[in-house]
Amino acid sequence: MNTNTIVAAFCIAVTAIIWMGTTTNDTDWTGNRNVCVDDCYDQWKADNGGSVAEIEREKQIALAAATPEALGKTYYGQCIACHGAGGEGGIGPQLSGQSSAEIVAKLTAYKAGETRGAESAVMWPTAQMMSDTDISNIGAFISSL
Numbered sequence: 001m002n003t004n005t006i007v008a009a010f011c012i013a014v015t016a017i018i019w020m021g022t023t024t025n026d027t028d029w030t031g032n033r034n035v036c037v038d039d040c041y042d043q044w045k046a047d048n049g050g051s052v053a054e055i056e057r058e059k060q061i062a063l064a065a066a067t068p069e070a071l072g073k074t075y076y077g078q079c080i081a082c083h084g085a086g087g088e089g090g091i092g093p094q095l096s097g098q099s100s101a102e103i104v105a106k107l108t109a110y111k112a113g114e115t116r117g118a119e120s121a122v123m124w125p126t127a128q129m130m131s132d133t134d135i136s137n138i139g140a141f142i143s144s145l
């Protein structure tokens with residue numbers, strides 16, 4: 001087989017795949033639910049508040065405008081099980097009532113693998129997953145509780 005034959009075979013294969021993907025005997029398009037253009041996409045945009053690109057742009061703007069406290073609140077979702085929704089404590093100690101600086105210092109110590117209490121090992125992996133920004137956002141949120 002020379003190069004031209006290979007290229008021709010490749011083109012035929014691609015054409016066949018495209019043809020199979022766009023051809024259907026089903027006039028209601030129920031067989032190909034991934035195709036959502038024209039009216040279908042207009043409806044989707046109406047239902048979802050904009051095009052995919054517009055929604056993504058809105059998200060980026062909201063994220064950029066979010067305060068450290070709001071970002072910390074979002075991150076805190078993974079701490080609730082042990083520290084309580086209001087930071088009142090449970091499996092882990094109470095966090096509410098502490099200043100941002102205290103929280104940041106404690107999380108930074110855990111991140112460095114330091115032992116603070118009998119159960120510090122529980123906090124090491126959690127703190128290691130946190131960036132410095134995550135830690136300061138959490139500090140801002142907890143000091144607001």
Ligand code: HEC
Nearest residue numbers: 078079082091092093103106116117118119120122123138
């Ligand atoms: C699996 C349960 C668990 C989860 C999840 C957890 N923690 Fe903890 N946390 C603990 C325990 C237990 C301690 C006490 C550790 C010790 O003995 O040093 C602790 C201690 C702390 C302390 C120090 C409190 C003090 O006053 O000494 C802070 C701050 C803290 N956690 C923040 C967080 C944050 C922020 C998250 C979420 C990103 C989180 N924790 C997730 C169990 C948990």
